[in-house]
Amino acid sequence: MTLSAIELEKMITFRRELHQHPELSGQESMTAERIAMTLRDVGVDEVHENIGGYGVVGVIKGGRTGATVGLRADFDALPLEEANQFSHRSCLSNVMHACGHDGHVAMLMAAAARLVKQRSAQGTVVLIFQPAEEIGTGAEAMLAEGLQERFALDAIFGLHNWPGVDAGHFVIHDVPHMASSDDFEVTFHSSGGHGAMPHLTTDPIVAASLFTTAIQHIVSRNIDPQDIAVISLGSLQSGHASNIIPAAARLTGTARCFKPELRKRLEVRINDVAEGVAKTTGCDVTLDYVPSTPAVANDIVCAQLCRDVVVQRWGHEQLVEHPVSMGADDMGAFLSHIPGAYVWIGNGSGPQTPKLHQPDYDFNDAILSTGSDFLASVAMQFLDNHQ
Structure with missing residues (x-):
């Protein structure tokens, strides 16, 4: 399920365009429109907009009815002046994607393209693009507007890039790992x-x-x-x-x-x-x-499914240990209502690696293919396990 060179280049371009045009929490109208348009271009079966603010949901149906699995990505930016000088740097003053949400969206969009082409024999994949993560309100707002009642998720999974971990390696916790x-x-x-x-x-x-x-x-x-x-x-x-x-x-x-x-x-x-x-x-x-x-706490069964996917696709050596973080993420709100797992994917390590929420940060495009492969594989594995 690896991205072709052409598909990867397309997703890198998409990611960098998002990076160049960031929007703050609660103001993500153009980003949401771009996500909805791209989902339609990818060929998902349904696109639902304006859920919990600017939330966007795409639906991919399998051959028969069955379980429903959610994949989530966040897409708001931070009030920070970008120090980078590359061509896709933010075009706005004091607004930038300094936490990799542009990369999270691109990984999920690439996974969506794969899941459309290689549909599950049974079950449904729900793609959740969530606004307002940085102010901690987006997930609860989507839930309050009936996300779970409308789509009846049996599980939910997501990825967050993690500077300080080697690029493409995975950290999967059984204990609560974000505060x-x-x-x-x-x-x-x-x-x-x-x-x-x-x-x-x-x-x-x-x-x-x-x-x-x-x-x-x-x-x-x-x-x-x-x-x-x-x-x-x-x-x-x-x-x-x-x-x-x-x-x-x-x-x-x-x-x-x-x-x-x-x-x-x-x-x-x-x-x-x-x-x-x-x-x-x-x-x-x-x-x-x-x-x-709330704290981000993985369901133990869902966490093990994620580890199984990593081992099957890349081997045990791609699973690494890392301490828990006092950083927060409102994926915890979803996981308080729906079993699932939130996994960290290494964005790169070394003393010169830019940290999250810093003016020199940028998402590492080298992990885009691996991250999208992981998300698509987890969704397929969950649906296969729940036939």
């Missing part, structure tokens, strides 16, 4: 005052400083050392002058872990710390805690 991700915003409020007379007011900067250090004790003192969790603050804004105590200090952060019960524990303790600091400093406090994506 849940929740965001929070804490604001300490004061009446404000003069820096020379702090006793006449309360100080939100002092409160924010105490909160900053206190929340770091949650993981070290409230969480079992055998569990994995992280709390990080990404911003702190307050005041404009050296001699004025401001009226507010605002902090934003993220909390990440792998277990649902631990996820709730982090939320409770962050709230406790915010309220405790407010009481200690005399400030008022508001906390906005926003649950985002």
Whole structure:
């Protein structure tokens, strides 16, 4: 099922055109139109648009009715200025495909072309092109608009490119391997005052400083050392002058872990710390805690199917180990409702390999054929196993 030289060149061109014309989460209208048009050109049986925003779904029917397997790719870009100078660099300022979603789409589109040509004797393949992954809302939005009810998926699979792993090698976890991700915003409020007379007011900067250090004790003192969790603050804004105590200090952060019960524990303790600091400093406090994506946890049977496909197609040596990641992906939302597996494919290793979410990143076109072969093979194997 390897791509011919002509097919590969066509998919590389398609991928680079997507890279050149990125769109941010929730704004992916032109990308969605391009995906839908290409699916029709490939020859899928059905194309459904505008599911959960700009989500696109293609359907490929086998010879007879049977099981239904989903293959998923994401297609939004990031608010980042591209540093690359190659010909297919982003044509937009401060928008680029810095996570390889253009490559994910191209791999799935190439798999779609194969599955149209080599249709399963039984069953249906559903191709899910998902928007808004980077802000953690796309998968839930597609589910909320009836994706599962409309297409009745028995399983779902996907690929994410992974810098730091040799190109074309696969990492397949049985344990949760991408973290849940929740965001929070804490604001300490004061009446404000003069820096020379702090006793006449309360100080939100002092409160924010105490909160900053206190929340770091949650993981070290409230969480079992055998569990994995992280709390990080990404911003702190307050005041404009050296001699004025401001009226507010605002902090934003993220909390990440792998277990649902631990996820709730982090939320409770962050709230406790915010309220405790407010009481200690005399400030008022508001906390906005926003649950985002659940952890990515593979179904063990589906993960084994993926390993079997890799071994059959390329041999045991293409399967490698790699630590889990505190990075998040809303594929976890799909996997919370539907059994499946999310697999990492190496994008290249070595000290000069660009990392995800960096201005010099680019998807490695050398893995496009392998990735599409894997997706098509997994779909066929799943349908063969469920006749």
